[in-house]
Every structure is written in structure tokens, then in C-alpha cells.
Amino acid sequence: MATIHPTALVDPKAQLADSVSVGPYAVIGPNVVIGEGTSIGAHCVVEGHTTIGRDNQIFQFASIGAAPQDKKYRGEPTQLIIGDRNTIREFCTFNTGTTQDEGITRVGDDNWVMAYVHVAHDCQLGNHLILANNATLAGHVHVGDWVIVGGLTGVHQFVRIGAHAMVGFQTRLAQDVPPFMMVQGNPCEASGFNVEGLRRRGFSAERIAAVKQLYKIIYRQGLTLEAAKAQLAELALARPEAQADVQSVIDFLATATRGIVR
Incomplete structure (x- = not known):
């Protein structure tokens, strides 16, 4: 049986693997699936049509699977799919997709997501990412594997960041970043490639x-x-x-x- 704190509210229709743990005052909705070894911290809300894989650690006060911040959204059963072994820190917000795209927000495996990160509707995130504190991804953003996004960075909707790229601290990113490149600033400029x-x-x-x-x-x-x-x-x-x-x-x-x- 999953380990669920007595103060948590878990809908009977939610599907939790036996080794899942749910902290105090967390709320888990009816259309949520959570895989083996994942922990949901205190006061987290996991809702919507959300699937979370194995061995993820979601810290307190995160909002996972809420409706997209899109005025065109009309309650369609869109999804959020999170892979395995991700660390998602405090106060992060991950939204489900919209029918203006394929209807799925995806997060891959082995990602390190720091506090207050926002992943908007229809984002497609790869594996082994580092998203530093307050990084904000608007809708439909695509991020390749092994990307690092610096803190307080804002990424415009539909922007793509190629694999192994690095986006510096407090960058305003409104154009695509090719794989391997390092970019930073406002206005954003290329400053080299990610040799290290x-x-x-x-x-x-x-x-x-x-x-x-x-x-x-x-x-x-x-x-x-x-x-x-x-x-x-x-x-x-x-x-x-x-x-x-x-x-x-x-x-x-x-x-x-x-x-x-x-």
C-alpha cells in the first residue's frame, strides 16, 4: 500500500503504486497515475490527467497538472506526462497541454528542476535538464537533452532550445538556440559553445x-x-x-x- 499521510486527500480513483509516499495536506486528483518510488511532498496538488513515472521526488507546495493558463482552454482532457527520476523542487508549476497542440505537456527523465520553475502548456522537455530557480517556460517550448537554463530566465512561447545548449542567468529568450550553444543576456546573444x-x-x-x-x-x-x-x-x-x-x-x-x- 502507498504511504499516505492522514491529512492528505487522495481521490479513490487515483492510481498510486505501492511504494508511493504522499505527504501531509497533499491533494491527489482522480485522473492521476503515480509510479513506484515517487514521493509527493507536503501541500502539493497533483491534478488533471497527470501521469508521473518512477522514483520522482516532488517537494512541498508544487502544483502539478493544473489547467493550462490559456484563455482558449475549455476543460478538454489534456495531459501532463512526467518521466522517471526527476527532482522537482518547491513551488514549481507544471500545466497540462491544450488542443491547440497535441494536448500533452511532457517532461523526460533525470531532470533537476529548482524552485519556482514554471512549465507551461504543451512544453516538451527532454532528459538530464537543469532548470534553475524561477526559470519560466511559456507554452509550446521545446527543450532538448542536457540543456541548462539559468535562474530568472524567461523563455518565449514556441521557442526551441537544442540539446547541450546553455542559457545564462536572467536571459530574455525569444529566439531558438541551436544545439551546443551558450547564450545569455537581454537582448540575448551567443557567447560561445558549451565546451565544458x-x-x-x-x-x-x-x-x-x-x-x-x-x-x-x-x-x-x-x-x-x-x-x-x-x-x-x-x-x-x-x-x-x-x-x-x-x-x-x-x-x-x-x-x-x-x-x-x-
Whole structure:
């Protein structure tokens, strides 16, 4: 049986695995599914059509699965899906999706989410992210794996942040960030590529050199974006050991709809 504090309110229709723990005064709604080993802190509210995976730790006062902050929302049964082994700190707010998108807000695995972070409707978050205190993601934001978003950063709706990118403290982000890049400021500007992060994740010297070269092609040679794309295609052929890395940037640029931070 799940360990539920006597003061918690858990709807009988909620599905809690046997090793789930629910703290004092928490509220769990009828359409909630919570996997093995997950803990729900005191005063948390978990509602909506929300599915939470295994071994997550959700700290006190978080609001998980509330209706989206979208005036077009009319109570449709949209979802929030959270993966495994995430840490979600105090006062975070994660909303369900909307029918203007695919109707699902997704959070991957092994993410570290600090206090007061907001994940709005239809966001798609990858794995191994760090979202620092008060990072705010507007609706439909996509964040790739291994991204770091600095504290007090605001991300505009529909922005995409590519894998291994890093967004600095107190940034106003209104354009897409290609994979591997470091950006910061208001207005936001690129300041390099995430070399230290790549080293920590085991990238070889050859792969890091290729990422450095693609950074220079996009940001340091004065090329138009179309000309940069052509040179990146040549780089992918010339660096087979990093072809997948370069191709991920080419694919990202091909689908950028808001322009990229330059």
C-alpha cells in the first residue's frame, strides 16, 4: 500500500503504486497515475490527467497538472506526462497541454528542476535538464537533452532550445538556440559553445573540435544563415566522427521558425 499521510486527500480513483509516499495536506486528483518510488511532498496538488513515472521526488507546495493558463482552454482532457527520476523542487508549476497542440505537456527523465520553475502548456522537455530557480517556460517550448537554463530566465512561447545548449542567468529568450550553444543576456546573444558541458559528458576531442568549428561557421564568419547551412553540410562530410553532431545542428536550423539567437 502507498504511504499516505492522514491529512492528505487522495481521490479513490487515483492510481498510486505501492511504494508511493504522499505527504501531509497533499491533494491527489482522480485522473492521476503515480509510479513506484515517487514521493509527493507536503501541500502539493497533483491534478488533471497527470501521469508521473518512477522514483520522482516532488517537494512541498508544487502544483502539478493544473489547467493550462490559456484563455482558449475549455476543460478538454489534456495531459501532463512526467518521466522517471526527476527532482522537482518547491513551488514549481507544471500545466497540462491544450488542443491547440497535441494536448500533452511532457517532461523526460533525470531532470533537476529548482524552485519556482514554471512549465507551461504543451512544453516538451527532454532528459538530464537543469532548470534553475524561477526559470519560466511559456507554452509550446521545446527543450532538448542536457540543456541548462539559468535562474530568472524567461523563455518565449514556441521557442526551441537544442540539446547541450546553455542559457545564462536572467536571459530574455525569444529566439531558438541551436544545439551546443551558450547564450545569455537581454537582448540575448551567443557567447560561445558549451565546451565544458561536452567534456563532462564524454565527448572526444575530435567531436568537440567539430562543434567549435560549426560554432565559428554560424557565429564568427559573417555568413548568412543559408551560407552557413551550406558550410555545415560540408563539415558533416569532412568530420565523420562528428557527423551526427553536425547533422543535429543542420536539422535544427532547417526547422527553426522563430529565427536563431545570433
